[in-house]
Amino acid sequence: MNRYSAFGLLRGALNGQKHWQPAWRDPEPKAHYDIVIIGGGGHGLATAYYLAKVHGLKNIAVLEKGWIGGGNTGRNTTIVRSNYRQKPLHDLFEFGLKLWHNLSDELNYNVMFSPRGAMFLGHSDADMVKLAERGDAMRCDGIDADLMTRDEVAKLEPLLDMSRSARFPIEGGLIQRRGGTARHDAVAWGYARGADSFGVDIIQKCEVTGFVRDGDAVVGVETTRGRIGAGRVGICVAGHSGHVAGLAGLKLPVESQTLQAMVTEGVKPMINSVIMSQSLHCYISQSDKGGIVFGGDPDNWPSYAQRGHPMVMEGAIAQGLALVPALSRLRMVRTWSGVTDMSFDGAPIIGETPVRNLYLNGGWCYGGFKATPASGWTYAHTLATGSPHALNAPFALERFMRGATIDETGTGPMPNSR
Amino acid sequence: MMLINCPHCGPRAQSEFVYERTVDSVAPAGASNDEAMQILFTRSNPRGVDDEIWRHTFGCRAWMVVTRHRVTNEISQVRAVGPEALP
Structure with missing residues (x-):
């Protein structure tokens, strides 16, 4: 295998990049x-x-x-994270997260892993209790999790609607700083x-x-x-x-179901972490290209269609806009869906x-x-x-x-x- | 969105309906524990046609069996059922 390196790129620059071989x-x-x-x-x-x-x-x-x-x-x-409450799940995903952190070096291939932080929002006292419990369970197994106050959430993500009259009021959050996204x-x-x-x-x-x-x-x-x-x-x-x-x-x-996701046009950095809400089931992040990527619930009926239904997309968008009202100014450029194995x-x-x-x-x-x-x-x-x-x-x-x-x-x- | 022909109300938007489960996942009253476990916890999950139980939750609230293709979403039949008609 031809190892990729900065030196190889430089050398290629001198001979018209003719050294590239098929990767497999x-x-x-x-x-x-x-x-x-x-x-x-x-x-x-x-x-x-x-x-x-x-x-x-x-x-x-x-x-x-x-x-x-x-x-x-x-x-x-x-999205890459290991913030699960159940031990078998967080043990498995944490093992994976450790591999993620070294994956580009391991493969000699840039997977663009970006540990920008994966944050769950809490919308009520009950949510905050659940998040604290989840964080404690993770920390007991040596996985990083920090409970965040309302002010800390607002500081990390200034565009969230933090007003008391918000459709989904935000009381705090739980962040796994080693989580993030990859390509x-x-x-x-x-x-x-x-x-x-x-x-x-x-x-x-x-x-x-x-x-x-x-x-x-x-x-x-x-x-x-x-x-x-x-x-x-x-x-x-x-x-x-x-x-x-x-x-x-x-x-x-x-049971196979369809899960949709979508991306907006590219904009300057506006979302700093991966924002997730499990009470709503909505997740928002910004790709390195600038597009706001978000998704929601699966279409809750069996399907192998690899295309989703607008009514489910509308639900996810409504949640996203309620959390980050500024998203309403962006144009959606692409939606897609995959067939997921929903286990019991x-x-x-x-x-x-x-x-x-x-x-x-x-x-x-x-x-x-x-x-x-x-x-x-x-x-x-x-x-x-x-x-x-x-x-x-x-x-x-x-x-x-x-x-x-x-x-x-x-x-x-x-x-x-x- | 699919258009589901409710046997009681006529064609209605899918957003009025809720999917429940497949017909073959309803355990008969006399099933043994093993049979019931198999029926409740496994699905044939075909990449093709299956019989599904849907409910017109935001309409007449009746249950029905929808025969639908899982790739094309084509609905070939909708029939009314009552509790006594389930297997």
Whole structure:
């Protein structure tokens, strides 16, 4: 792999930048791989990267039906944080957050991680009590969390409507200063380039259409580019987990829903942190290009459409404008939506399935992007060793049958009540 | 937004309706614990047509079964149901 560096750019300047090479190969699929990962998003590519780097495996393929990073990796709001109340969740996301802080160096690829602070707003006394409790739970596990007064919130984000007559009055907040945003595409491309340099075959335009079974085990996949044998197969297609697992005859605790996000025209810096409100479910940040990125609730009914409904968008916009009235002057330039795996407790599923040699990574609901490094790391461990890493053991598929759900929002076992 | 043809009120905007769950996720009264768990906690979640229970919450408040395609959003059938009609 050609290492990227400032020196290389300078040298390239002298010879017309002719030294650039494709960042990854475009190989033909082989007849057999030790591990086949279905899904070339950030999670799948990160899994392949850590399988090769940490576990020393060489014969790995990532199969992608479209182009890499074209699913939810390219359809999120790029927020990175680990401020969860439940221990299994904040442990997993914190492990990921630590990887995020070093990811550009690790991959020799600028993922533009920007730890500008991720702040939850509190709108009432009850909200502040919940935020304090969440912050305490995080600090007990060594994760940074600072409760903020009303004045501190106003100082950090001067454009918030802090008036007492505001539609959503602000009483304070909870900030995780190490949280922030990153560049979504660069995460997929950086992991792809890294994995490719270890010999991982990244095979695009290759849709899995079925599984090859030998008794109770999966021994390969049928694809639009022919049959590919596999020692172990890892599903990593969040959004479409239900569909792909269905090809293996599995029914998952997952319902696919659409989640929308949108971005305005670029403006000078006006939002300094990532502003989130869990009472409203609205999140606002400003991209490095200047656009105000925001999103809201999923469309609360099942859909694989990858396009959302204006009535849900309107709800998110109404919340955003109530919090930051100045946004009303901006023009919306783009909206998009992704298909999310809404799991039945709001937590992801990483681990084995009832089918031998078939593993599942999915159920990320609307929070998968921030987990990309941690998801890849733990899934790679699971695929390499056949048993879960301590961090993803609580996220086993069979937890639903044991009643051991990880219900962060406490809204019960219905995806559309989340 | 989808236009849902309520069996009682005629075509109405989707914003008047609330999605509840799929028809196959309603456990019959005599189901064993294992069956009930499977029915309540898993979904076939097809990338195609499924039968869904919706409620005309901001209209006549009646429940109905909507047969809808999950990619195109095409609604092929809406039929009225009562509690006794659920499986």
